Amino acid sequence: MLDVRLYLAQRISALIMVPLVLGHLAVMIYAIQGGLSAAEILGRTKGSFFWFAFYGLFVLAVSVHASIGVRAIVHEWTGIGKRALDIFTLGVGFILSVLGAWSVMAVTLT
Amino acid sequence: MPADEPMLRVSVWRGSGTKGEFENFDVPVRENQTILDIVSWIQQYADPTLSYRFACRVGMCGSCAMMVNGEPRWTCRTHVNKVASHDNSLTLEPLRNLPVIKDLAADLAPFFEKWVEAEAFHHPESTREDEIAAVDPESAERAGIDAAIECINCAVCYAACDTVAGNVDYLGPAALQRAWTQFQDERAGSKDAILDAVSGSGGCHNCHSMGSCAHYCPNELNPLIAIADLKRITAWRRLKGGSNA
Numbered sequence: 001m002l003d004v005r006l007y008l009a010q011r012i013s014a015l016i017m018v019p020l021v022l023g024h025l026a027v028m029i030y031a032i033q034g035g036l037s038a039a040e041i042l043g044r045t046k047g048s049f050f051w052f053a054f055y056g057l058f059v060l061a062v063s064v065h066a067s068i069g070v071r072a073i074v075h076e077w078t079g080i081g082k083r084a085l086d087i088f089t090l091g092v093g094f095i096l097s098v099l100g101a102w103s104v105m106a107v108t109l110t
Numbered sequence: 111m112p113a114d115e116p117m118l119r120v121s122v123w124r125g126s127g128t129k130g131e132f133e134n135f136d137v138p139v140r141e142n143q144t145i146l147d148i149v150s151w152i153q154q155y156a157d158p159t160l161s162y163r164f165a166c167r168v169g170m171c172g173s174c175a176m177m178v179n180g181e182p183r184w185t186c187r188t189h190v191n192k193v194a195s196h197d198n199s200l201t202l203e204p205l206r207n208l209p210v211i212k213d214l215a216a217d218l219a220p221f222f223e224k225w226v227e228a229e230a231f232h233h234p235e236s237t238r239e240d241e242i243a244a245v246d247p248e249s250a251e252r253a254g255i256d257a258a259i260e261c262i263n264c265a266v267c268y269a270a271c272d273t274v275a276g277n278v279d280y281l282g283p284a285a286l287q288r289a290w291t292q293f294q295d296e297r298a299g300s301k302d303a304i305l306d307a308v309s310g311s312g313g314c315h316n317c318h319s320m321g322s323c324a325h326y327c328p329n330e331l332n333p334l335i336a337i338a339d340l341k342r343i344t345a346w347r348r349l350k351g352g353s354n355a
Contacts, residue, residue, distance in 0.1 A: 001277065001279070001311050001312075001316070002311070002315040002316050003309060003310055003311050003313065003315060004309040004313070004315055004344045004345060004348045005348070006315070007315035007341065007345065008345055008348060008349065011345070072316070072318075075276070075277060076273070076276025076277050077276065079276075079278070082311065
């Protein structure tokens, strides 16, 4: 139940995620050198527009990418109809973006 | 038959529609025996009511495919000694992902209806007044078509495809590959109609590239190449605003 529109949205969101995943992994490896503390992480992210934009974009790309991926799995496993599938896809995307945005705001807004 | 003759223990699916069960037959082992020989022996010597389908017996017509030990195969070219288990047992079922008419004969109508849905047929636009199209046999498009048109419509790829199993709307490898050959054909008109047909909710974008079609194709074709190319062509067309499909 993927048409070319959803296919492109999933591929483009994947392209956006590639550098973000690499950046996220690199910072993780860098950040744990010499121990890991909430204060150190928040010290880097609080009030930073860069990290707000970095993880904000990441959350949006993940929400699009994952909701379409889960849509394909749910359709093949349950065979539910297009309308229910559309609502499910939007629901997953909405929940992921709200939870993600909440987390991004929590660690970047001062 | 002699009492000490080596025998095969063959479990054959019997029934119609969604109802049925396995029935066991003991079939004598022969040299160079194919799966089609097995079902023919059962029909001729054990149970004349057994239904199955075949025509050419030499791997050309694509009629005799069925599930052998859970895998789709063309039975006329599948030797028993390649697929029988160590205890000389075999399991034969009708092709997966298709309705069953009776016993080992699957109903291929949905398979061919999807060829039509995919616009996988010639779209002529020339008239007798036009010049005959010059097709360069060395061109990349023609070379691609050359491989893909060796498809014998046996539906082995369709039975092998897990995406078809989970998504009844999915057009399947054979229909998409044939649509791709039609798209590549220099003589074809209505190329947008083909691309629209393979871009819908059951179209090429549903393929997960698992490759069962290429793995099981008895003619060693690779529909993944055609499907990947259709994905690429339709994606670029959409990005360039060529279609709303």
